[in-house]
Amino acid sequence: MNYWLIKSEPEVFSIDDLKVQKRTHWDGVRNYAARNHLKSMALGDEVLFYHSNAEPPGVVGMAKVCKTAYPDPTAFDAKHHHYDPKSKPSSPAWFMVDMAFVKKFKRVIGLPQIKAEPSLKNMVLLRIGRLSVQPVSSAEFKVICQLAQQ
DNA sequence: GCCAACGTTGGC
DNA sequence: GCCAACGTTGGC
Numbered sequence A: 001m002n003y004w005l006i007k008s009e010p011e012v013f014s015i016d017d018l019k020v021q022k023r024t025h026w027d028g029v030r031n032y033a034a035r036n037h038l039k040s041m042a043l044g045d046e047v048l049f050y051h052s053n054a055e056p057p058g059v060v061g062m063a064k065v066c067k068t069a070y071p072d073p074t075a076f077d078a079k080h081h082h083y084d085p086k087s088k089p090s091s092p093a094w095f096m097v098d099m100a101f102v103k104k105f106k107r108v109i110g111l112p113q114i115k116a117e118p119s120l121k122n123m124v125l126l127r128i129g130r131l132s133v134q135p136v137s138s139a140e141f142k143v144i145c146q147l148a149q150q
Numbered sequence B, C: 001g002c003c004a005a006c007g008t009t010g011g012c
Helices: A015-021 A032-040 A111-116 A138-149
Strands: A001-006 A024-028 A046-051 A058-071 A095-110 A132-136
Touching: A001 A138, A015 A024, A015 A046, A015 A058, A015 A095, A032 A095, A032 A132, A046 A095, A046 A138, A058 A111, A095 A111, A095 A138, A132 A138
Parallel strands: A001 A046
Antiparallel strands: A001 A132, A024 A095, A046 A058, A058 A095
């Protein structure tokens, strides 16, 4: 079992949207490092859901992988905002996974709280701030879950 | 709205 | 293959 963190702007797609929809295609990732993480995800991997550009930014809940990586069709659609002519159905460049809602935390674990927690100081979130799909260690995942229960 | 960080593009 | 210019992300 591996653990991950995905970012979303709540104005675009929030944990509440995922709760209503129950599952969603995690499409639109157009960064190679993020894509490689998507392709490494296994069925049932647990994923922290992070709200970026929010007040406060932070981890708001949990999802899990319910379908492993497959080609992102929005990259093939010339009219789509995420269209990329480099990606062809015969040799797709971009992939997506499906995510299922697990839970929404009772409180947001804000970025300042994460920064203040010594056991989380090596989180990719703090080291590579812009990466939108990133791995989380099992120890970090446990700490986040404990903070969510306080 | 500003700006730092950093990934991507393209000229050479 | 280097690197400057540019675009995007995302915290503040």
